[in-house]
Amino acid sequence: xxxxxxxxxxxSEAIEDFLKAIYLLQQEHERVQTSTLAEALAITAPSxxxxxxxxxxxxxxxxxPYRGMRLTAAGERIALEIxxxxxxxxxFLVEALGYSWDEVHEEAERLExxxxxxxxxxxxxxxxxxxxxxxxxxxxxxEGDVRELxxxxxxxxxxxxxxxxxxxxxxxxxxxxxxxxxxLTIGAEVEIVARDPFEGPLTLRTAGGKQVINPNxxxxxxxAEKDEAQQR
Numbered sequence: 601x602x603x604x605x606x607x608x609x610x611x612s613e614a615i616e617d618f619l620k621a622i623y624l625l626q627q628e629h630e631r632v633q634t635s636t637l638a639e640a641l642a643i644t645a646p647s648x649x650x651x652x653x654x655x656x657x658x659x660x661x662x663x664x665p666y667r668g669m670r671l672t673a674a675g676e677r678i679a680l681e682i683x684x685x686x687x688x689x690x691x692f693l694v695e696a697l698g699y700s701w702d703e704v705h706e707e708a709e710r711l712e713x714x715x716x717x718x719x720x721x722x723x724x725x726x727x728x729x730x731x732x733x734x735x736x737x738x739x740x741x742x743e744g745d746v747r748e749l750x751x752x753x754x755x756x757x758x759x760x761x762x763x764x765x766x767x768x769x770x771x772x773x774x775x776x777x778x779x780x781x782x783x784l785t786i787g788a789e790v791e792i793v794a795r796d797p798f799e800g801p802l803t804l805r806t807a808g809g810k811q812v813i814n815p816n817x818x819x820x821x822x823x824a825e826k827d828e829a830q831q832r
Contacts, residue, residue: 754821768820
């Protein structure tokens with residue numbers, strides 16, 4: 601039997617959300633545990649297990665009890681399409697409609713399932729076939745290719761070395777607003793001028809002046825060297 605999935609319209613929004621969540625969690629975990637996925641989706645563990653079994657029968661995930669699950673090639677294709685839609689919509693809302701970067705996630709969550717492949721391509725063309733969304737997340741191509749960069753958390757960045765904010769891992773609206781106040785927006789240049797011992801705060805130099813930030817927050821801010829950031 602072929603692993604080629606049925607057209608995306610065949611699947612419910614719940615299935616698409618499930619596949620997208622596994623894809624995102626796979627960026628951090630080799631295999632995604634049921635409990636981790638249940639927490640990410642805010643559903644019960646038994647419901648997660650039942651859905652995993654259903655998608656395993658459809659050959660969209662490989663699921664082994666006690667070992668977790670991974671997307672098959674077919675499941676990943678569907679997940680990447682939803683991720684692409686979501687990130688294109690976020691960028692369109694910012695670039696074309698003037699939304700701020702802390703407003704776009706919920707709107708994109710509503711629209712990511714609804715737009716057609718044709719509309720997604722028109723949005724991409726309008727935006728100049730972008731590689732990254734407003735938060736620095738890579739936008740998959742229509743073919744499912746993803747452009748990743750080697751990035752370093754601000755919490756681990758060396759002292760007195762300029763870097764460029766390139767991606768944000770925590771995209772909660774309140775976190776994004778806080779980072780904006782600190783001058784830590786995508787493309788901003790930053791330099792650590794002091795690091796307190798014993799996991800103390802970092803003192804930064806930004807375009808807006810000196811800022812102090814907790815290392816637990818700094819780990820969500822990913823940096824690249826200036827030359828690498830310009831290749832985006």
